[in-house]
Amino acid sequence: MYVISFKPKKSKAKYSGKIYINPVNFSIQKIIYKYAKGKRGEHVNLKWLLGIKYSENEDATTLFYEKDKNGSVYASYLKQEIKNYAYINRPIKFIENSKSREKIKFNIKVEVNLNEVTEVLLNEPTKTPNKNLIPYTKEDFKKIYLYF
Secondary structure (H helix, E strand, O other), X not given: OEEEEEOOXXXXXXXXXXXXXXXXXXXXXXXXXXXXXXXXXXXXXXXXOXXXXXXEEEEEEEEEEEEOOOOOEEEEEEEEEEEEEEEEEEEEEEEOOOOXXXXXXXXXXXXXXXXXXXXXXXXOOOOOOHHHOOOOOHHHHHHHXXXX
């Protein structure tokens, strides 16, 4: 196998990984990628202002490719692992609007680590012939969505 490694050189690029290529027919066999060191997905940190923080910490994906009977390459297996972090810390105070001015105070604090693993296995892809596909025009969509 030929192995091609890639990593980000620009600040906007996020992923690093490897591509495995079959030396006989030069088809892609496997792709592995994840967030590069020091990179992450969407991130919101309003911890000091609103007591809210959200971060996509990890996104690791593995793709395997195979050839079908016709020689077309298709994705046969996908595994994706996503790890997110969420934090909420909100103090709440209710003051009664009367002469006694009684107060009720409480604090809501939630800290969550979400781990999601998705695996998809495709045994035999099916090809839909073009003659079975019916193209839509703009007028067809206007008829369908007339009520919205």
